[in-house]
Amino acid sequence: GAVVSQHPSWVICKSGTSVKIECRSLDFQATTMFWYRQFPKQSLMLMATSNEGSKATYEQGVEKDKFLINHASLTLSTLTVTSAHPEDSSFYICSARTGLLGPYNEQFFGPGTRLTVL
């Protein structure tokens, strides 16, 4: 089956530093990748959608300058949290889709990255 990995699985950083999270599709080419944020005991909120080779589309209320997304290849997307603050602490999950948009092309989710900002 389609496998999506994330690295690191957890990270602790100091306030004001930047953190990069990688999302990789291991056995398929991901034309589109998605980044979600999940607060404790809450649902997943879509942050942005990225298509390979183009700029990401951010959801309303998500700061694009704070959450930098790069989708430079068909197997890798990165999320960089710039100048992180404690309120950015969360569980970040990526997902990836292959092929064209359609009812049968589903998203495959990564295992998530827990970010803690001190």
Place this chain on the structure above:
Amino acid sequence: AQSVAQPEDQVNVAEGNPLTVKCTYSVSGNPYLFWYVQYPNRGLQFLLKYITGDNLVKGSYGFEAEFNKSQTSFHLKKPSALVSDSALYFCAVRDRRDTDKLIFGTGTRLQVFP
């Protein structure tokens, strides 16, 4: 506004008993509906989806869900619960008119007791 509701924060069931995790949605048109499961500190695993056709959808690990258009519901069911089914379950809907955006419910924690 599009939304997904999971009215129960937690469902408790004894092992071997049937389980139901409820989901209702509010989306215009005919949506695509999904159930995902999340284990602690893990990403989401796909269980099943409804696109069209038979209202009863069978998925992974013995789970099934019934699409009810008149009640706008998509309840997750399993005839006989296992302790290993204990996890967080999310219902999600994808608006056909949108791109891939998934709208998730708030999740229901299923606890299966031995």
